[in-house]
Amino acid sequence: MIVALIGAGHIAAALVQGWRRPAVTEPPSLIVFDVVGERAERLAAAGGGRAATSAAEAVVAADLTVLAVRPEDVEGVLADLGAAFSGPIVSVAAGVNVARLVAALPAGAGVCRVMPNVAAAMGLGVFLFVRGTLSAEQAEVVVRLFASAGTVFALEEERFDAATAVAGCMPGMLASLVTYFAAAAEAHGIEPAAARLLAVEGVHGAAATIAASGDPASVTAAAATPGGMTAAAVASLEADGVAGAVQRAVTAAADRAKELT
Ligand SMILES: NC(=O)c1ccc[n+]([C@@H]2O[C@H](COP(=O)([O-])OP(=O)(O)OC[C@H]3O[C@@H](n4cnc5c(N)ncnc54)[C@H](OP(=O)(O)O)[C@@H]3O)[C@@H](O)[C@H]2O)c1
Structure with a gap:
């Protein structure tokens, strides 16, 4: 063709x-x-x-x-x-x-x-x-x-x-979150290049795992051992309103598309 x-x-x-x-x-x-x-x-x-x-x-x-x-x-x-x-x-x-x-x-x-x-x-x-x-x-x-x-x-x-x-916006949105994970690693004393590598390779493996499962909630459930570190991290994200932040980001992108129309 x-x-x-x-x-x-x-x-x-x-x-x-x-x-x-x-x-x-x-x-x-x-x-x-x-x-x-x-x-x-x-x-x-x-x-x-x-x-x-x-x-x-x-x-x-x-x-x-x-x-x-x-x-x-x-x-x-x-x-x-x-x-x-x-x-x-x-x-x-x-x-x-x-x-x-x-x-x-x-x-x-x-x-x-x-x-x-x-x-x-x-x-x-x-x-x-x-x-x-x-x-x-x-x-x-x-x-x-x-x-x-x-x-x-x-x-x-x-x-x-x-x-x-x-x-469509996922690569850009996720990349911006990965940047924050790298910054968090740096804030805990990990040197910048290693912090970026940890965040980038971390999201690579995580995305492949989620894709293989097809069910993100079950990946969270499997990773968040009760009383463990992931459970503490997920609870902190929820307490800080991550679900609302994601909803608002998607709405902002969809609203922008309407403005372009
Ligand atoms: N980038 C993304 O991730 C992405 C994702 C999904 C959809 N899109 C859509 O894809 C389209 C292109 O986005 P992009 O990021 O690839 O933009 P881009 O990098 O700016 O590429 C557009 C190209 O088209 C050229 N162009 C302008 N007028 C033209 C004409 N009359 N005839 C032929 N070429 C012309 C531009 O030249 P000049 O720079 O000299 O004007 C530029 O080289 C957009 O409509 C966007 O909404 C982009």
């Missing part, structure tokens, strides 16, 4: 890395366009593809287009494309809903939303998928492409912002 990538920034790079892993048996061929030509060249080289000199050139040659520009640039790119494409368009832009995408495209175009996260680079992405106007056949192609770099969750657009706030 030939995939056109419009925009060669952070998330496009994570997707390309995910699709080019040795475990992916049929990686897509890539045609990349970015307003910064050098960026497109670099990403195309990393993905074993080629750079295009315009969005229309990339899209016309592709089976499917991934729009990976910032939300404020989406409609401009679609206007420039006109009717230069035939395959489905996948927008990964936060806050740009299907209605806006449809309004910016010629009648009958197949367009959907996918919200990736940067874990795509390791094949551990979470991809929220709103089918939009795709045919069943187009939707199958899109799901297959993204599933090769992680897990695809199809959902209604009404739930998209909340789901994005949890899964």
Whole structure:
């Protein structure tokens, strides 16, 4: 399959890395366009593809287009494309809903939303998928492409912002918590590099354990021996209102998505 990538920034790079892993048996061929030509060249080289000199050139040659520009640039790119494409368009832009995408495209175009996260680079992405106007056949192609770099969750657009706030924002939110764990280790006299390593490796193993279990509450129950250290830590987190803090963080992210819409 030939995939056109419009925009060669952070998330496009994570997707390309995910699709080019040795475990992916049929990686897509890539045609990349970015307003910064050098960026497109670099990403195309990393993905074993080629750079295009315009969005229309990339899209016309592709089976499917991934729009990976910032939300404020989406409609401009679609206007420039006109009717230069035939395959489905996948927008990964936060806050740009299907209605806006449809309004910016010629009648009958197949367009959907996918919200990736940067874990795509390791094949551990979470991809929220709103089918939009795709045919069943187009939707199958899109799901297959993204599933090769992680897990695809199809959902209604009404739930998209909340789901994005949890899964899409998770790497950033969790990384910020890990920074606090490193700072706590430092506060207890562990030197900075070791403190960071303890926090990073700690979360790595913990995340793998939670993923293997599929049930975070049972991991907490197994780890928190009554009267033990983890039980004391979890009780302290609860007393400090961590549940409310997480609720508010997710609400803040979902509210921000609504502002972008
Ligand atoms: N980063 C994430 O973790 C993440 C996660 C999920 C979804 N997303 C979504 O993915 C999209 C891209 O995010 P990002 O973080 O990858 O942004 P980014 O790093 O800024 O990349 C966007 C790229 O698109 C280029 N661009 C701007 N206008 C263009 C045009 N008309 N044609 C082609 N390229 C153009 C930009 O160039 P200039 O910098 O010169 O403008 C930049 O190189 C956003 O809509 C965001 O909501 C991002």
